Amino acid sequence: MRLVQRQRRNLESRQRAVQQEIGRLRERLSLIDAAARPSDFLDERARPGAYQEYRGLLGQVHADLETLSADLAQARAEWQASGSATPPPLERIVLYIDDLDRCRPHRVVEVLEAVHLMLALDLFVVVVAVDARWLIRSLEYHHRDLFRTSPDPATTPGGGDTAATATPVDYLDKIFQIPYALLTPPPAATATYLRALLPDPIPASAPPPAGHFPQAHEPEEPGDVTPAGASPDGAGTPAETTAGDHFQAPHATEGTGLADPGQPMSLPDLRPWGLRLTTAEIEFITRLGALLPTPRAAKRMVNLYRLVRISIPDAELGDFTASGPGAPYRAVQTRINE
Numbered sequence: 001m002r003l004v005q006r007q008r009r010n011l012e013s014r015q016r017a018v019q020q021e022i023g024r025l026r027e028r029l030s031l032i033d034a035a036a037r038p039s040d041f042l043d044e045r046a047r048p049g050a051y052q053e054y055r056g057l058l059g060q061v062h063a064d065l066e067t068l069s070a071d072l073a074q075a076r077a078e079w080q081a082s083g084s085a086t087p088p089p090l091e092r093i094v095l096y097i098d099d100l101d102r103c104r105p106h107r108v109v110e111v112l113e114a115v116h117l118m119l120a121l122d123l124f125v126v127v128v129a130v131d132a133r134w135l136i137r138s139l140e141y142h143h144r145d146l147f148r149t150s151p152d153p154a155t156t157p158g159g160g161d162t163a164a165t166a167t168p169v170d171y172l173d174k175i176f177q178i179p180y181a182l183l184t185p186p187p188a189a190t191a192t193y194l195r196a197l198l199p200d201p202i203p204a205s206a207p208p209p210a211g212h213f214p215q216a217h218e219p220e221e222p223g224d225v226t227p228a229g230a231s232p233d234g235a236g237t238p239a240e241t242t243a244g245d246h247f248q249a250p251h252a253t254e255g256t257g258l259a260d261p262g263q264p265m266s267l268p269d270l271r272p273w274g275l276r277l278t279t280a281e282i283e284f285i286t287r288l289g290a291l292l293p294t295p296r297a298a299k300r301m302v303n304l305y306r307l308v309r310i311s312i313p314d315a316e317l318g319d320f321t322a323s324g325p326g327a328p329y330r331a332v333q334t335r336i337n338e
Contacts, residue, residue: 062117069123094125101134108138116175128176139168147171190289190298194282197302199271201279274310278321281329288337304336 075089095118100108112135118124140147147168172179185193277285285305292298309329312320320328 062120065118065121065123069121072123092125093123094127097126097128097130100128100130105138105141108135109142112139112172112175119175119177132172132179132181135172136168139171143168143171184293185295187290190292190295191286193295194286194289194298194302197299198282198285199276201282202273202276272310273314274312274317275306277306277309280323280327281321281333284330285333288333291337301333301336305333308332308336 072090076091079086079088097111097115100111103111115126115128118126146166285302288301289298292301309317309320309332322328
C-alpha cells in the first residue's frame, strides 16, 4: 500500500515538472515565433465578454434589445408550434415619433441614431412624423464638418465636384426606408377642417348688449330674491333647498371684491358671444382656406381671428360682422391670412 502511494507521489511530481517545462517552452516560442503572439492575443480577445466593460450605454442598450427581440421571436415560435388558442405573444413594437422639429439639433441627431439602432432589429417598426427640412438643417449644424454646403476644391475629391460630397439626404436615406411626403391638402379638405375647428354658427342678428352674461338663476321679478338662510315668508326659518340651489353662490360686491350673501353669483359664460362666429364669417374663412399650405396654418388662422374678434366690444360686433363685400371681418380674415 505504501509502495502505491509513493509511486503516485512520484508521478504527480513528474507531471508538475513536465507542465512547468511546457510553460517555459511556450514562453520561448512566443519570443521566437512572431506569428504565435498575434494568435494568442486573438484567442484571448475572442473570449465571450472580453469587451463587455467597454460597450458603453449604447452597446448595452443594443444588447438588451437583441435579447428582447430573440425572446419574443422564440415565444412566438413556441406559440405557433403548440397550436394554442390563446392570443399570440407580442410580435412587433410600433414606435411613433412626433414633434421632432421642436428639439435642438443634437437631440435630433441622437433620436436618429436611436431609430437606426432599433431598425436593425425585426422587433421594431418606427414611424417618424417630422418636417424633413428640420432634419436636414439639424444634420448640417451638428455635422457641419462632414456636410459642407460649399465644398473646398482643395479637399474634395475631383477638384470640387459636389457629387462626391455626402449630404444630409444621404444620411437620412440610410435610416428611413420608406419616405412619405404629405401633399398640400385640397381646398375642400381645408374648408372642412376649418369648419371643424369652429363652433356652430350663431344667427346674424345683433349680439346682446355689452357686459351681458347669462345668470345661473335670474328671478322673474326683482323682489323674488330670497336671502340665503331665510324662508320666503320672512319668519327666519331656513327654507327648503332644491338641488339647483346648491350651485348658487353669492355675487361679488361691486368695487370691493367681497361676496354679497344676499345675491346669487352669476356663472361665467364658457361660450362668450365674441368667440361664436356667424354663418357668413365661417363661409368666408373657409374660402380663404385654399390659400393655406398646411393644417397647422389653418389652425393658427382660426385662433388669431378669434383673438381679434373677442377683443371687440359686444355693442360693436353687429357692425363688425355686417354683410357685404366691404365687411370689416373680411378685411381682418384676409389680413391674417397674408
